[in-house]
Amino acid sequence: MQHFDLDVAFSSPVGRLRFIGRWPAIALLACLVFHASARNVWAADARTADSPRRPNLILLVTDDQRWDTLGAVGNRIIRTPHLDRLARQGVVFTNAFCTTSICATSRASLLTGQYARHHGIIDFRTPLDEEAFRNAFPDRLRQSGYRTAFIGKWGLGGPLPKQRYDFWHGFSGQGRYFPKDGSGHLTHRMGDAALQFLDTCTPEQPFCLQISFKAAHVQDRDPHPFQPDPRYNDLYVDAVIPRPHSATPEAFAALPEFLRTSEGRVRWQRRFANEAMFQQSVKDYYRLITGVDDVVGRIVSKLQSSGLDRQTVIVFTSDNGFFLGEHGLAGKWFMYEESIRLPLVYYDPRLPKKLRGRRVDAMVLNIDIAPTLLELAGLTPPETMDGQSLVPWVEQRSARQRDDWFYEHRFKHPRIAQSEGVRGRRWKYVRYVEFDPPYEQLFDLQHDPYELNDLARAPQAQDRLQAMRERWKQWCEQLDATGK
Numbered sequence: 001m002q003h004f005d006l007d008v009a010f011s012s013p014v015g016r017l018r019f020i021g022r023w024p025a026i027a028l029l030a031c032l033v034f035h036a037s038a039r040n041v042w043a044a045d046a047r048t049a050d051s052p053r054r055p056n057l058i059l060l061v062t063d064d065q066r067w068d069t070l071g072a073v074g075n076r077i078i079r080t081p082h083l084d085r086l087a088r089q090g091v092v093f094t095n096a097f098c099t100t101s102i103c104a105t106s107r108a109s110l111l112t113g114q115y116a117r118h119h120g121i122i123d124f125r126t127p128l129d130e131e132a133f134r135n136a137f138p139d140r141l142r143q144s145g146y147r148t149a150f151i152g153k154w155g156l157g158g159p160l161p162k163q164r165y166d167f168w169h170g171f172s173g174q175g176r177y178f179p180k181d182g183s184g185h186l187t188h189r190m191g192d193a194a195l196q197f198l199d200t201c202t203p204e205q206p207f208c209l210q211i212s213f214k215a216a217h218v219q220d221r222d223p224h225p226f227q228p229d230p231r232y233n234d235l236y237v238d239a240v241i242p243r244p245h246s247a248t249p250e251a252f253a254a255l256p257e258f259l260r261t262s263e264g265r266v267r268w269q270r271r272f273a274n275e276a277m278f279q280q281s282v283k284d285y286y287r288l289i290t291g292v293d294d295v296v297g298r299i300v301s302k303l304q305s306s307g308l309d310r311q312t313v314i315v316f317t318s319d320n321g322f323f324l325g326e327h328g329l330a331g332k333w334f335m336y337e338e339s340i341r342l343p344l345v346y347y348d349p350r351l352p353k354k355l356r357g358r359r360v361d362a363m364v365l366n367i368d369i370a371p372t373l374l375e376l377a378g379l380t381p382p383e384t385m386d387g388q389s390l391v392p393w394v395e396q397r398s399a400r401q402r403d404d405w406f407y408e409h410r411f412k413h414p415r416i417a418q419s420e421g422v423r424g425r426r427w428k429y430v431r432y433v434e435f436d437p438p439y440e441q442l443f444d445l446q447h448d449p450y451e452l453n454d455l456a457r458a459p460q461a462q463d464r465l466q467a468m469r470e471r472w473k474q475w476c477e478q479l480d481a482t483g484k
């Protein structure tokens, strides 16, 4: 601050006149020379010390990690000490959701800040088009001077966009936890790549690093679906994972037939069909997440040792949730809470103490991440973005509370019924759009948080059903009117 005050004294007319009145001409000349050099010194200082400097950004995205698999949100079995520490020193969003619960679509939403209806990615083959890339956060940040990096599962179709990043260590498709060359578990190797990138970072240029972990996604078409690093084999061996409240034959029997015969049930048979399978699958799923947590620890240590920690914001989330046997199902896709809720930890070392260690219960979405990163970088999100920045929630500035939001899942699969819906704070409306007439569900989340009692055909709920149906229609019209 002293520097700043001195600079003002020299710059202001009053300050100059005072000097001219007292000093001879030679002293005035010396003063002006000093003035010019002082301005440069103070300006350089301001860039590094008083933090008008833009923060580094790290976005960590896990795969298929459900919202409640962090110690920080009350899971007493899973071990995630490094993420828990970030949560204690940061902000946890306890009502975070994806607008589409499947890898490719949700990742496109993370990049572009858009609903699927707007970015148009509903399968694993279609790439983002050039305009979508240009409006996505990595391009915007790079164009504004950030050094950008991507590590891990790209998850979208088309050629890998290596040239759009300054540092690229991504892969297409699903990847393998254990590569044929025996070079170690994929999560650990992604951690190595992250440290390699951080080694090349300096305080002079802000960076944005996105790591998209494969964990805790299953290894598809493998007899052993959850494949953690053997170093975690001793973890959780004595734990007994409690069966989820809605993982009952009655809950399964209450589903419509197209869900009872869905891909969710096919995969349930392979993972959760009996108690031993359930314990094994969930423990391995937890081990995969603990592996990610260790990488988070390595990244935080590296930031500290390289002096970048005080200027680096870390946002941790997942692309979608995951059933662990609820309703007799596995996988995701459908609009049940287990499938659509995300973990979301936000850590900003620059936050004052009074803003740390808080929980925000406002409904926030995967489409909010991109505008958040842009706001942190001092950029205005492009008009294409549907989401809204999380920064006002974090800084306790006035933020617009969502009353509801739109869900859509239009991936074409013979055993995954396409759905749309509206998720309000209390009411959830689901519409399986391929049936004629559409099959609807209505849940009162306040009185039925496990979604065991579908009210869509209950006489007393018909007014509410009609209101939610109208809301769904309004959302469709609004999004169709603003999209391409």
Ligand SMILES: [Ca+2]
Residues within 6 Å of the ligand: 063, 064, 102, 103, 217, 319, 320
């Ligand atoms: Ca996923």
